[in-house]
Amino acid sequence: MSVLPDNPHDQLLDQNVNPRHWPKLPYRESYDFIAIGGGTAGLVSTGGAAMLGASVALIERERLGGDCLVTGCVPSKALIHAVNSVHQARHLNELGIKTGSIEVDFPAVMENLRQQRAKISYDDSALSVTDRGIELLHGTAQFTSPNTIELNGETIRFKRAMICTGSRPRIPEVPGLKEIQPLTSDTVFNLTELPPRLAVIGTGPIGCELGQSFARLGSKVTLIGTRDRVLPHDDLAAGKILAEEFTKDGIELRLNAKTERVSKSESGYKIEGNSDGTPWEIEVDKILVATGRLPNIESLNLEAAGVAYTEHGVTVDDYQRTSNKRVYAAGDISGQEKFTHAAYAYAEYATLNALAPLRMFKSSKRHIPYSTYTSPEVAHIGPTWEELQSRIESLDCYSEKFTSVDRSKIEGAALGFAKIYTERGKDKIVAATIVGQQAGELIGHISLGLTANAGLEKLGLTVFPYPTRSEVVRKAADQYMFRKVTPLAKRMAKAWFRLMK
Ligand SMILES: Cc1cc2nc3c(=O)[nH]c(=O)nc-3n(C[C@H](O)[C@H](O)[C@H](O)COP(=O)(O)OP(=O)(O)OC[C@H]3O[C@@H](n4cnc5c(N)ncnc54)[C@H](O)[C@@H]3O)c2cc1C
Numbered sequence: 392m393s394v395l396p397d398n399p400h401d402q403l404l405d406q407n408v409n410p411r412h413w414p415k416l417p418y419r420e421s422y423d424f425i426a427i428g429g430g431t432a433g434l435v436s437t438g439g440a441a442m443l444g445a446s447v448a449l450i451e452r453e454r455l456g457g458d459c460l461v462t463g464c465v466p467s468k469a470l471i472h473a474v475n476s477v478h479q480a481r482h483l484n485e486l487g488i489k490t491g492s493i494e495v496d497f498p499a500v501m502e503n504l505r506q507q508r509a510k511i512s513y514d515d516s517a518l519s520v521t522d523r524g525i526e527l528l529h530g531t532a533q534f535t536s537p538n539t540i541e542l543n544g545e546t547i548r549f550k551r552a553m554i555c556t557g558s559r560p561r562i563p564e565v566p567g568l569k570e571i572q573p574l575t576s577d578t579v580f581n582l583t584e585l586p587p588r589l590a591v592i593g594t595g596p597i598g599c600e601l602g603q604s605f606a607r608l609g610s611k612v613t614l615i616g617t618r619d620r621v622l623p624h625d626d627l628a629a630g631k632i633l634a635e636e637f638t639k640d641g642i643e644l645r646l647n648a649k650t651e652r653v654s655k656s657e658s659g660y661k662i663e664g665n666s667d668g669t670p671w672e673i674e675v676d677k678i679l680v681a682t683g684r685l686p687n688i689e690s691l692n693l694e695a696a697g698v699a700y701t702e703h704g705v706t707v708d709d710y711q712r713t714s715n716k717r718v719y720a721a722g723d724i725s726g727q728e729k730f731t732h733a734a735y736a737y738a739e740y741a742t743l744n745a746l747a748p749l750r751m752f753k754s755s756k757r758h759i760p761y762s763t764y765t766s767p768e769v770a771h772i773g774p775t776w777e778e779l780q781s782r783i784e785s786l787d788c789y790s791e792k793f794t795s796v797d798r799s800k801i802e803g804a805a806l807g808f809a810k811i812y813t814e815r816g817k818d819k820i821v822a823a824t825i826v827g828q829q830a831g832e833l834i835g836h837i838s839l840g841l842t843a844n845a846g847l848e849k850l851g852l853t854v855f856p857y858p859t860r861s862e863v864v865r866k867a868a869d870q871y872m873f874r875k876v877t878p879l880a881k882r883m884a885k886a887w888f889r890l891m892k
Pocket residue numbers: 427428429430431432433450451452453454455456457458459460462463464465467468530531532533555556557558576597687690691721722723724728729730731732733734764
């Protein structure tokens with residue numbers, strides 16, 4: 392995780408969240424609750440534990456706020472906001488609004504990103520954390536026994552501990568790649584010059600969000616993925632729509648591709664690879680690697696604590712408890728969904744389970760949506776597209792396109808669809824995918840429906856303001872009513888019409 396130290400915004404960020412600025416406290420011998428890692432999961436769990444009145448310590452080795460604040464959601468969405476704005480500006484002529492030529496001042500875009508990130512850092516700052524009664528300890532923690540941690544040479548006992556150490560970018564074993572130190576999500580937000588030619592390896596959420604962003608800011612982007620489509624874990628149709636948009640953005644797609652070798656060239660870097668066996672070679676100025684994440688388990692000495700783990704992270708049960716009954720885990724480290732809101736939701740339950748006399752809060756009861764903030768956005772909740780396909784016989788699917796939504800048509804943003812899957816013949820929602828503008832906002836309706844146990848009947852009866860994009864959800868739900876209720880209603884109405892005088 393790195394930030395530039397030589398600008399006022401990053402200095403402010405650093406001041407707020409870097410532990411080296413905190414006063415060094417004498418450690419207590421023992422705490423009721425210790426969290427290792429001060430990202431979303433660590434902040435949420437220690438905040439909750441302190442609120443319950445426990446003696447609480449939060450150990451962080453680098454910066455509070457973790458990935459989300461420093462190198463993840465916050466900087467990427469600040470960048471995407473600029474990207475969406477420039478894209479809209481380029482299309483204002485279509486609305487009869489005359490603009491001069493639109494120019495991107497990349498250093499200024501990145502400066503704004505750093506400024507927004509610094510502003511948000513107050514929420515995760517040392518001041519805000521200590522105000523909640525949490526003791527902040529600086530350093531790399533490691534377990535020394537099932538109920539002790541060593542920090543900076545001192546031993547601290549705990550009654551309950553929470554592992555929240557997150558994840559880091561995975562660099563694939565491609566000859567020459569590690570040696571050239573490619574950009575990753577840890578370093579890409581430090582750029583101050585737009586790379587004229589950028590290769591992005593990986594077509595998951597990071598590759599797609601950042602690949603499209605750099606293309607719309609003016610880089611010549613080549614997006615390289617091993618799979619046959621972009622966002623391969625999502626709905627097939629979503630990947631197709633997105634690939635078409637990427638092509639319009641000038642992105643060159645190299646799918647079904649194997650990156651074989653990377654080397655320095657005269658003007659930058661050479662990448663050699665093949666797609667479906669056909670060899671290719673490209674020259675670029677920068678390479679961004681976005682090929683998944685590795686859990687930060689190495690420094691923890693989990694064996695000493697009897698905490699089981701795999702290559703995906705620390706193993707937890709439905710209560711977020713590890714194989715050590717005093718130790719819980721949440722966030723990217725626990726091998727579950729890698730999203731900030733998932734870290735938040737699971738850390739909340741983990742803390743309650745860790746500190747209450749009985750474990751009562753099951754993570755499987757929570758519904759975790761997600762959205763990839765490309766243009767159009769791709770949002771989903773429930774089992775993956777592949778899982779849904781494997782049990783499609785037992786499901787019904789109701790879908791609606793944004794072309795039937797007036798607000799989307801008016802604004803010329805009618806690309807995409809909503810699909811809601813239910814149990815066959817019933818209105819119980821199983822999953823949903825929304826592709827389109829603000830899909831990330833719209834999937835919240837389905838998330839609420841799932842949490843409140845409200846099926847398509849209730850969604851269809853819900854009145855949404857006209858004209859809003861939310862109508863896509865209501866219209867998809869209406870189809871259930873039409874299919875299920877209308878034939879019976881028609882028969883009853885016909886009987887009544889015969890009797891009606
Ligand atoms: C580019 C990018 C964009 C993203 N966009 C989104 C998005 O739009 N929406 C979304 O929901 N999610 C997004 N994510 C994912 C999200 O950032 C993560 O899921 C989330 O930050 C995980 O939180 P965490 O608390 O588990 O871990 P982290 O935030 O990684 O925090 C872990 C902390 O633990 C510390 N640590 C590690 N080991 C030790 C140790 N031994 N001792 C002490 N401290 C230690 C680290 O320094 C770090 O501060 C994005 C991620 C990336 C990379």
